[in-house]
Amino acid sequence: MTPLFAFDDATCRDLAEAHGTPCFAYSATVALSGFRALRAALPxxxxxxxxxxANPHPDLLRTFANLGASFDCASIGELDRVGALELPPGRTFFAGPGKREAELAKALALGVRVQAEGWEDLARLDALATEPVAVNLRVHPAFDLDEGNRIIGGTGPSAFGVDEEEVPALLARAAALRHVRIRGLHVFAASNQREAATLLAIHGAVLALAKRLHEAHALILEQIDLGGGLGIPYAPGETSLDLVRFGQGLSDLVADHPWFTGELILEPGRFLAGPCGVYLARVVRIKESRGTRFAILEGGINHLIRPLLTGQAFPVQAVGKGEGEVLHTLAGPLCTGLDRLGEVRLPALAPGDLLAFGQAGAYGRNEAMTHFLSHPVPPEVWVAN
Ligand SMILES: Cc1ncc(COP(=O)(O)O)c(C=O)c1O
Known part of the structure; x- marks a missing residue:
């Protein structure tokens, strides 16, 4: 079972005292070992x-780059952050349903592989390019997506990619482009999925779709990008993704598709960044209101918005206080009734108590509404060992 908290209580206390609260802290050790474990399991x-x-912290990016990672970017800001790593060509990808011309121009200049989400990306790149450019085509599949929490948006209408049924017409149109050639596919169809069998079933469906397109349109595929979506536990008792099973299953899938001799790409964010981070915040006050015990914290959805977006809370513990059974509604300091981080059973909290939220290395500070109400933006502490 993977620990839900990157640091023990004593370290959380030391970090809070040294850096003040609220703050985020990231463990290099946990990030390194998570990356290595996944890498070792994959073909x-x-x-x-x-x-x-998931988390664009420069030390985290550098850590993964040193381990040989490539990077999936989705904005000019992310391209800049990855550009600062000065990686060799071929290690950066650029996805996103609304790429502006300046972003495409930058991607082209940096030699970044674009995941084209529709005709506009292809045509704009073609107009900008002066020599051959290989791109991947992002497809919004027609098959059922295992996606319960609204990150991707299910099987219905989608802003992402080209709808599967529109792909033949798009391929025909793209054949007339001067410089741009479709040489890969991208399908992102899972989110926070901890079941290896479910992920493998989705990836199997993607490979079958790729095979159909390859056969029907003589599409040359150098790459098939299977997207992210590798899940992590957020609640005590939730199991972790079985990496051995997942890796073995991917090897089997590759063996089942001998026609495909290119590269498979996985783009995990949450799985690689989540476990290394904690968010630390103190209790400001306790309010008993009509039968509900509120613990009002230094930070709320301005620092962690995931519970509001997906209805799923981050795991939380009261540092140095052990287990407890008093039900608290955790509220933030914002002037909105939406500012809630969850309902949890903890020891009876008091002002000044320190809370640690685990798995907060992914979709934490960088996803939150940090500017709302102009509270100070919490610092991020990189703990090298
Ligand atoms: C194109 C793309 N790749 C990868 C990811 C990462 O997903 P996850 O953090 O679930 O692995 C996302 C998340 O939204 C995405 O949009």
Missing amino acids: ARVRLAYAVK
């Missing part, structure tokens, strides 16, 4: 491209 044909959106 050599799989390229690991860290999804920068």
Whole structure:
């Protein structure tokens, strides 16, 4: 079972005292070991491209780059952060449903592989390019997506990619482009999925779709990008993704598709960044209101918005106080009734108590509404060992 908290209580206390609260702290050790474990489980044909959106902290990016990671970017800001790593060509990808011309121009200048989300990306790149450019085509599949928490948006209408049924027409149109050639596919169809069998079933469906397109349109595929979506536990008792099973299953899938001799790409964000981070905040006050005990914290959805977006809370513990059974509603300091971080059973909290939220290395500070109410932005502490 993977620990839900990157640091023990004593370290959380030391970090809070040294850096003040609220703050985020990231463990290099946990980030390193998570990356190595995933890498070791995967077949050599799989390229690991860290999804920068999960956490763009420069030390985290450098840590993964040193381990050979590639990077999945989704904005000009992320391209800049990864550009600062000065990686060799071929290690950066650029996805996103609304790429502006300046972003495409930058991607082209940096030699970044674009995941084209529709005709506009292809046509704009073609107009900008002066020599041959290989891109991947992002497809919004028609098959059922295992996606319960609204990150990707299910099987219905989608802003992402080209709807599967529109792909033949798009391929025909793209054949007339001067410089741009579609040489890969990208399908992102899972989110926070901890069941290896479910992920493998989705990836199997993607490979079957790729085979159909390859056969029907003589599409040359150098890459098939399977997206992110590798899950992590957020609640005590939740199991972790079985990496051995997942890696073995991917090897089996590759063996089942001998027609495909290119590279598979995985773009995990949450799996690689989540476990290394904690968010530390103190209790400001306790309010008993009509039968509900509120613990009002130094930070709320301005620092962790995931519970509001997905209805799923981060794991939390009261540092140095052990287990407890008093039900608290955790509220933040914002002037909105939406500012809640969850309902949890903890020891009876008091003002000044320190809370640690685990798995907060992904979709934590960088996803939150940090500017709302102009509270200070919490610092991030990189703990090298
Ligand atoms: C294109 C793309 N790749 C990868 C990811 C990372 O997903 P996850 O953090 O679930 O692995 C996302 C997340 O939204 C994404 O949009």
